Structure formats: structure tokens, C-alpha cells
Amino acid sequence: MKTNLYNYILELGDNCLIAGQRLGELCGHGPSLETDIACTNISLDLFGQTRSYFQYAADVKGDNATEDSIAFLRYEQQYKNVLLVEQPNRDFAYTVARQYLFDVFHLLLLEKLQFSQDMTLSAIAKKSIKEVSYHVRFSGDWIKRLGDGTDESHEKMQAAINDLWTYTNELFEVTEAAKSLIDDGIAIDAATLKESYYEKVSALLEEATLTIPESKYFQKGGKSGVHTEHLGYLLADMQYMQRAYPNMTW
Amino acid sequence: MISTKQHIDKELIPILEKVSDPEIPVLSIMDMGVVRSAKLIKGVVEVSITPTYTGCPAMDVIGDDITQALKEHGYEAKVKLILAPAWTTDWITERGRKALQEYGIAPPLNPDADKEALLGEKRIVKCTNCGSTNTKLVSQFGSTACKALFKCDDCQEPFDYFKCLK
Ligand SMILES: [Zn+2]
Numbered sequence: 001m002k003t004n005l006y007n008y009i010l011e012l013g014d015n016c017l018i019a020g021q022r023l024g025e026l027c028g029h030g031p032s033l034e035t036d037i038a039c040t041n042i043s044l045d046l047f048g049q050t051r052s053y054f055q056y057a058a059d060v061k062g063d064n065a066t067e068d069s070i071a072f073l074r075y076e077q078q079y080k081n082v083l084l085v086e087q088p089n090r091d092f093a094y095t096v097a098r099q100y101l102f103d104v105f106h107l108l109l110l111e112k113l114q115f116s117q118d119m120t121l122s123a124i125a126k127k128s129i130k131e132v133s134y135h136v137r138f139s140g141d142w143i144k145r146l147g148d149g150t151d152e153s154h155e156k157m158q159a160a161i162n163d164l165w166t167y168t169n170e171l172f173e174v175t176e177a178a179k180s181l182i183d184d185g186i187a188i189d190a191a192t193l194k195e196s197y198y199e200k201v202s203a204l205l206e207e208a209t210l211t212i213p214e215s216k217y218f219q220k221g222g223k224s225g226v227h228t229e230h231l232g233y234l235l236a237d238m239q240y241m242q243r244a245y246p247n248m249t250w
Numbered sequence: 251m252i253s254t255k256q257h258i259d260k261e262l263i264p265i266l267e268k269v270s271d272p273e274i275p276v277l278s279i280m281d282m283g284v285v286r287s288a289k290l291i292k293g294v295v296e297v298s299i300t301p302t303y304t305g306c307p308a309m310d311v312i313g314d315d316i317t318q319a320l321k322e323h324g325y326e327a328k329v330k331l332i333l334a335p336a337w338t339t340d341w342i343t344e345r346g347r348k349a350l351q352e353y354g355i356a357p358p359l360n361p362d363a364d365k366e367a368l369l370g371e372k373r374i375v376k377c378t379n380c381g382s383t384n385t386k387l388v389s390q391f392g393s394t395a396c397k398a399l400f401k402c403d404d405c406q407e408p409f410d411y412f413k414c415l416k
Contacts, residue, residue: 045303046305123336127304
């Protein structure tokens with residue numbers, strides 16, 4: 001098996017899966033009907049992208065792996081998503097801030113990944129770009145509305161940004177798997193996205209009258225399977241059916 | 251270079267035209283542009299379909315419906331999902347656009363107009379009920395991933411707009 005490729009696909013897919021799962025939690029619980037539908041639509045897009053990645057990962061892995069076994073039958077330490085996307089929905093400001101900080105990175109990454117020498121990754125990226133352009137527009141709009149809104153909404157959005165900022169740096173960490181695939185033009189060197197990421201995010205935060213955090217301390221670990229306490233609860237919820245009734249189908 | 255052209259055997263077209271999009275029943279999957287190729291190879295029809303959105307839950311159903319429709323005409327079918335080239339709203343046929351409009355979903359505008367409409371900058375999306383363009387965006391996301399929700403300020407009816415995807 002091409003272990004590095006497999007791990008790299010998981011790195012890409014797990015971010016979509018976990019971000020999608022978090023947003024999906026808002027189904028029926030959104031602050032308004034429109035935002036509820038928007039968040040679950042974005043969640044659905046992300047699950048669609050996850051399926052494409054995991055179907056490919058299953059091919060690469062062989063050994064009877066399927067998209068479902070990859071999604072539902074791994075343990076916490078085997079997930080490679082960044083810590084950012086597993087952070088819980090504390091309030092709506094927190095949810096959109098988390099989403100925005102991920103969306104900007106996601107779009108920058110896909111814009112490069114569409115030129116990957118790996119034809120499947122390139123096809124998934126080209127398809128996903130169209131969807132993610134809508135995601136970043138939605139989350140960005142809400143950052144502005146809440147940041148430049150009432151005193152209370154501003155305060156909550158600022159608190160969310162301050163809190164989540166500490167997870168942004170991990171996005172640009174280059175894993176061993178990625179490193180081994182960059183020279184062949186298959187993987188993207190995430191470190192090269194850092195500058196434009198912070199430029200884009202800072203510009204929007206300023207427009208939203210928010211203060212850009214000056215934190216020098218960043219959390220990391222997700223990409224190597226060391227997660228915050230929140231992921232375990234998310235997985236317990238997500239994997240419950242398959243664990244309780246192995247091999248069950250609809 | 252991946253071809254954006256469709257390759258569909260002539261005799262299969264009428265069969266595939268009868269398969270409709272499960273979420274928009276008035277629309278044939280052919281008018282939707284999701285069937286990219288259908289060829290009879292050694293007694294088996296190989297069909298390639300492409301999703302409108304990656305998360306579109308209709309794709310599994312469409313695959314089953316195609317298999318079923320072909321089976322009724324005595325063909326064995328193999329349906330494959332392909333991602334490249336990525337689907338675009340340009341592939342919706344003229345007949346498909348009309349069907350959408352009549353069903354109550356405003357068909358997609360060109361990319362620039364679409365952006366203006368979705369950012370609420372211009373009132374240009376035509377109400378499917380009364381035809382007025384005095385309409386406004388309610389939500390960028392509607393009942394399915396491909397649609398946005400609009401409301402008409404003349405007749406007060408809400409309606410869906412099929413977002414441009416290019
Ligand atoms: Zn009207």
C-alpha cells in the first residue's frame with residue numbers, strides 16, 4: 001500500500017468529515033431557520049467531499065476497506081484532522097468563526113490542489129472549490145455582521161476569534177506524509193499558504209471591526225492524532241450506530 | 251485534457267431522458283447534464299454520471315434509477331460516478347431551464363449576475379410566480395445544496411433560485 005498517499009488523503013478528508021460533523025450538529029438547532037439550513041447544507045457539501053476522499057483512500061488501502069469503514073471504524077488517534085475543526089459549537093459566533101478560519105484555509109489549499117499531479121485529488125479539488133467558495137462567503141458575511149453588529153455580538157465574536165486563533169497555526173504544519181509527496185507534485189506544501197491566509201483573515205477581521213489577536217502560542221497535534229478532549233465525544237456520537245450494530249446498513 | 255463533451259449512444263437517449271432527478275421530478279437527468287457518457291460495450295451499458303454537488307444525496311438514487319430503467323429495456327448496466335470534469339450549471343439544457351422555471355425554481359443566471367444577486371446587490375432574479383424582478387435574497391442556502399431562497403416583494407411568494415455553479 002502507498003502509506004504516505006493514504007495518510008495524506010486522510011489528512012484532507014478528516015478535516016472535511018469533522019468540520020461537517022460539527023456543523024451537522026446544528027441540524028434543527030440553528031439560531032434561525034436560514035442559518036440552520038445554511039450550516040447543514042455546508043455540512044452536506046463537506047460530507048460529499050469526505051466521501052470522495054475516503055472512496056479514494058479505500059482504493060489505495062485495499063484490504064476490503066470502504067468509505068464507511070474509514071469514517072466509522074477508526075479510533076481517535078487515527079484521525080488526522082486539525083484541532084480547529086473539532087472545537088465544539090459554543091455559540092453561533094464560535095461556530096461561524098471556526099468555520100471561517102477553516103474555510104479560508106480550505107479554499108487556498110484547494111486552489112493549489114487542483115493542480116496536483118494526482119488526477120483523483122485534482123478532480124476532487126476542482127469540484128470542491130466551487131462549493132467552498134460559497135462556504136467562505138457565508139461564514140465571512142457572518143463574521144462581518146456579528147463583528148460589526150451590536151456590542152454584544154461584537155464581544156462574542158471577538159471572544160471566539162481570540163479563542164480559536166490558537167488553533168490556526170496548525171493548518172500550515174507539513175506532515176511526514178505530505179512532505180514525501182510534495183516533490184512529486186502530489187501534495188501541497190501547506191506552509192506556503194500561511195502568508196496569504198493571515199493576510200486574508202486579517203483584512204476581513206479589520207473590516208468586521210475586530211482586533212487581530214497577537215497570540216504567540218499555538219496549539220497543535222491533530223495532524224498526528226493527538227486531539228483535544230472534544231474529538232472523543234464527537235466520535236462517540238458519530239460512530240455509535242456502527243459500534244452498537246456492526247455492519248448495519250440503512 | 252478531460253473532455254467536457256457527452257458521449258451517449260443514440261438508442262440510449264430516450265431511455266435516459268425518462269429518468270428524472272429525484273429532488274426535481276420535472277427535470278430529466280439528461281436535461282440536468284449529469285449523464286456524461288453511456289455506451290454499450292460488450293452487452294453492458296457503461297454509464298458515467300457526475301454529481302451536481304459532491305454531497306448530493308440524489309446521486310445514489312439516480313444511479314439505481316438508471317440501472318432500473320435500462321434493465322426494463324433489457325440492458326445490463328454499470329454506473330460509475332466521475333468527478334472530472336466538474337459539473338457546471340451551463341450543462342443544464344434550455345429545456346431543463348424551462349422545466350425549472352415552471353416548477354417554481356428560477357434557473358441560474360450568468361456568474362456575474364449570480365454574484366450580484368447572491369450578495370443582495372441587485373434585484374435581478376425573476377420571481378417564478380409573477381415574473382417580477384423585485385425580489386430579494388432570503389438565504390444563500392435553500393432546501394438543497396444547489397438552491398438559494400428568494401422572496402418576491404411584489405406577490406410576496408418565496409421561491410428557490412438555482413445557484414450558478416461554474
Ligand atoms: Zn412574484
